[in-house]
Amino acid sequence: MTAKQRIIIVGAGISGLAAAFYIKRHKPDVHVTVLEAADRIGGKVKTIYKDGFTIECGPEGYMARKKGLTDLIKAIGLGDQLVHSKSGGYSIYVNHRLRQxxxxxxxxxxxxxxxxxxxxxxxxxxxxxxxxxxxxxxxxxxxxxxxxxxxxxxxxxxxxxxxxxxxxxxxxxxxxxxxxxxxxxxxxxxxxxxxxxxxxxxxxxxPPKQKEAVTKKTGAFVSLSGGLSALTEKLADYADEIRRNTSVSQINSGRVTLDDGTVLNADAILLAASPKQFGPLLNFPEAWALSNDKRSSTATVAFAFKKEDVEALDITGYVVSRKEQLHITACSFMDRKWPHLAPDGYAFVRTYVGTPEDQALVHQSDAAIAQAALADLRTISRIGTPLFSIVTRQIDNMPQYTVNHKQRVHAFENALSTIDGVFACGAMLHGVGLPDCTENARQTAEQAVHYLNTLEHAHS
The missing domain is CATH 1.10.3110.10 (protoporphyrinogen ix oxidase, domain 3)
Structure with a gap:
């Protein structure tokens, strides 16, 4: 009797978990193990529930026109949770004023x-x-x-x-x-x-004017009514095994070496970890070139307010010109954009902190970040005292696609193709948005399944 084939996925963010789903869909009998260095799955996707608020600490949704992720959500049984954002204008804060x-x-x-x-x-x-x-x-x-x-x-x-x-x-x-x-x-x-x-x-x-009139009722984004963590948690069910707090030190054809020296064997390996891990884990020049590419650190601050304590601007958010020299780069009035995220009578405001030129604040305490963000919000419009705030950081983990990135990715993928049974996907390669990551995961999972099928036929 032929032994069951095994595949190891390194990284339990949206890319790794989506890859697990697609692998099992195409090849249900393969044993899928996911290794995650952190104590939680989901990567940048993280939903917190507090006092009736649904708080997205990472992505809040995705572009509705990118249908692949919507198809995935329906395929795993979460289609009834799909919600569209409300339409609304965005402004720009420049020359000390909010301007449409x-x-x-x-x-x-x-x-x-x-x-x-x-x-x-x-x-x-x-x-x-x-x-x-x-x-x-x-x-x-x-x-x-x-x-x-x-x-x-x-x-x-x-x-x-x-x-x-x-x-x-x-x-x-x-x-x-x-x-x-x-x-x-x-x-x-x-x-x-x-x-x-x-x-x-x-x-x-x-688009023609008649189409514009139709699309005004809903916004351009889609999310899940129960929070996006529902997506990653559901995808995790498709893996046979998920090991948290498990760090990897090296990937070679057919084996993964853990930090403690343990060696795990597999027929195929799929790397879906943070971009900074590509070089250390694969250790060839093209992988190091991607790991050494520019990344940035950011923070988000979610503020909860009573409704009357936030000025009722006729917009769903605004972005801030860097000429204004504020710490925040953007602000979203989440309860207006996504009404299901806040209880009736309350406002939910999310701000974004950190630019490539101003990384220092991101590394300060939660209290310092929240205080600076609140001060900037009050510079722009009337904002009262928050009921609570939640700060989330992404440290050295936001890929920046610098000039000639496509060529570096192409060189990396060519070099990786010479290592039997090792594949890679993730935000470092072909897009940082949720739909881009899941589409890249789908394509990579299909490559891995094709490789496993080839092995199977060779041994039969």
């Missing part, structure tokens, strides 16, 4: 003339410089360049500083000066390649 993003702007790129002419976000000269996008020749020439270089050459420095940078920094927590255009915003490279002008190209992508 001009209508029609997409990631800060204008697509409508009148809102851009009348906005207070950009000076008359800045507007004129942005309009030169209509005349400027191609900037992207099929070679990666920084997001800052691309947008400043097309639209000018002022529009980038006041509109694009606050939005992108809030999403990617990166420095536009070394952020890869090809990996973080490839759609803009494609638009420029096809239309030359970003403004003209983006106009062609705007």
């Amino acid at each position: 993003m001009p209508k029609g702007a997409v990631m800060g790129v204008p697509t409508k003339l009148l809102p851009m002419v009348t906005t207070g976000l950009v000076s008359p000269w800045g507007k004129l410089r942005a309009a030169m996008d209509l005349l400027i020749p191609h900037v992207y020439q099929d070679r990666d360049l920084s997001v800052r270089t691309f947008f400043e050459k097309r639209l000018g420095k002022e529009l980038v500083a006041n509109m694009i940078e606050p939005l992108l920094s809030g999403i990617y927590n990166g420095d536009l000066s070394d952020m890869s255009l090809e990996e973080t915003l490839p759609q803009f490279a494609s638009i420029e390649k096809k239309h030359r002008s970003l403004i003209l190209g983006m106009k062609t992508l705007r």
